[in-house]
Amino acid sequence: xxxxxxxxxxxxxxxxxxxxxxxxxxxxxxxxxxxxxxxxxxxxxxxxxxxxxxxxxxxxxxxxxxxxxxxxxxxxxxxxxxxxxxxxxxxxxxxxxxxxxxxxxxxxxxxxxxxxxxxxxxxxxxxxxxxxxxxxxxxxxxxxxxxxxxxxxxxxxxxxxxxxxxxxxxxxxxxx
Amino acid sequence: xxxxxxxxxxxxxxxxxxxxxxxxxxxxxxxxxxxxxxxxxxxxxxxxxxxxxxxxxxxxxxxxxxxxxxxxxxxxxxxxxxxxxxxxxxxxxxxxxxxxxxxxxxxxxxxxxxxxxxxxxxxxxxxxxxxxxxxxxxxxxxxxxxxxxxxxxxxxxxxxxxxxxxxxxxxxxxxx
DNA sequence: GGGCCTATGTATAATAT
DNA sequence: TATATTATACATAGGCC
Numbered sequence: 001x002x003x004x005x006x007x008x009x010x011x012x013x014x015x016x017x018x019x020x021x022x023x024x025x026x027x028x029x030x031x032x033x034x035x036x037x038x039x040x041x042x043x044x045x046x047x048x049x050x051x052x053x054x055x056x057x058x059x060x061x062x063x064x065x066x067x068x069x070x071x072x073x074x075x076x077x078x079x080x081x082x083x084x085x086x087x088x089x090x091x092x093x094x095x096x097x098x099x100x101x102x103x104x105x106x107x108x109x110x111x112x113x114x115x116x117x118x119x120x121x122x123x124x125x126x127x128x129x130x131x132x133x134x135x136x137x138x139x140x141x142x143x144x145x146x147x148x149x150x151x152x153x154x155x156x157x158x159x160x161x162x163x164x165x166x167x168x169x170x171x172x173x174x175x176x
Numbered sequence: 177x178x179x180x181x182x183x184x185x186x187x188x189x190x191x192x193x194x195x196x197x198x199x200x201x202x203x204x205x206x207x208x209x210x211x212x213x214x215x216x217x218x219x220x221x222x223x224x225x226x227x228x229x230x231x232x233x234x235x236x237x238x239x240x241x242x243x244x245x246x247x248x249x250x251x252x253x254x255x256x257x258x259x260x261x262x263x264x265x266x267x268x269x270x271x272x273x274x275x276x277x278x279x280x281x282x283x284x285x286x287x288x289x290x291x292x293x294x295x296x297x298x299x300x301x302x303x304x305x306x307x308x309x310x311x312x313x314x315x316x317x318x319x320x321x322x323x324x325x326x327x328x329x330x331x332x333x334x335x336x337x338x339x340x341x342x343x344x345x346x347x348x349x350x351x352x
Numbered sequence: 353g354g355g356c357c358t359a360t361g362t363a364t365a366a367t368a369t
Numbered sequence: 370t371a372t373a374t375t376a377t378a379c380a381t382a383g384g385c386c
Contacts, residue, residue, distance in 0.1 A: 079252075
């Protein structure tokens with residue numbers, strides 16, 4: 001304790017040169033931390049300035065990471081088209097992503113028509129919801145069967161929501 | 177000269193809340209600075225980790241700014257193909273749709289880490305769920321705003337569900 | 353990899369030019 | 370709108386689990 005130069009707990013942040021990190025393990029750590037930071041900055045920019053943005057990054061392991069406000073594909077479409085008409089409901093409807101969603105939604109609906117377990121599903125769902133911090137924890141804890149039933153239930157709810165949305169003539173396609 | 181005495185100390189950097197800057201002039205300055213910072217961070221990430229990345233941002237005045245390493249379009253093409261040029265086509269067995277969903281899920285996860293807004297959504301959702309016989313009654317009683325928020329929340333949940341479904345390798349496509 | 357920690361490097365809010 | 374300044378808030382390198 002007497003030494004002024006007593007070794008501190010760690011070295012603190014060091015200045016680094018901006019050049020390729022050669023050591024793979026360090027590179028991974030740096031990528032992970034800085035990618036997070038980059039996305040956070042982008043998020044802040046979008047909120048503060050009320051603008052749209054998208055980021056696409058491939059990790060050293062070639063895994064794809066992306067950020068998008070309001071959505072990566074929407075921003076990319078705007079970029080490709082060279083237009084900024086984000087909220088054009090017609091083009092939003094026609095975006096591939098929404099199409100996919102709608103198609104899959106219709107398929108799911110078909111299946112639902114032949115399902116007779118709806119009531120059971122609802123009951124199971126209610127149980128799950130009532131068990132506490134379901135939003136953060138339940139999904140991960142669910143068994144395969146539970147999950148399946150839960151998904152069916154969500155789809156039913158979704159249909160109801162879409163109906164309501166139609167009634168309200170909501171302008172933006174918040175949901176597919 | 178008297179500049180020395182005149183040099184009133186600045187307030188220095190102030191803490192700000194991450195929410196929309198209302199004053200247009202400030203918003204512009206903030207955008208300009210933060211956009212530069214964002215691009216610099218991206219550049220550093222690319223050099224340090226030897227990776228490819230692209231950023232697309234629209235300014236408050238709808239002007240397009242983009243960053244790309246090695247080139248915006250190259251990275252976008254990689255994204256659209258859903259594969260890097262260094263990968264073989266084996267990964268193509270996964271449907272593009274699922275990939276899209278997974279990407280969006282990852283996005284959502286990252287955003288959740290940094291955005292308090294989403295937490296608010298969840299809290300609101302929890303309130304709605306906890307108010308009783310929500311399944312049968314709540315939807316019809318919800319205000320337009322409530323409904324919208326609810327739909328956004330469900331949409332996020334849906335992403336999470338898709339991710340889980342993928343993990344479980346479910347045979348039937350109950351959900352997309 | 354995912355978190356946590358601390359010391360320190362860096363980004364940036366407010367301001368003025 | 371970009372740039373310069375300054376004081377501070379925030380991000381992060383290097384460690385350690």
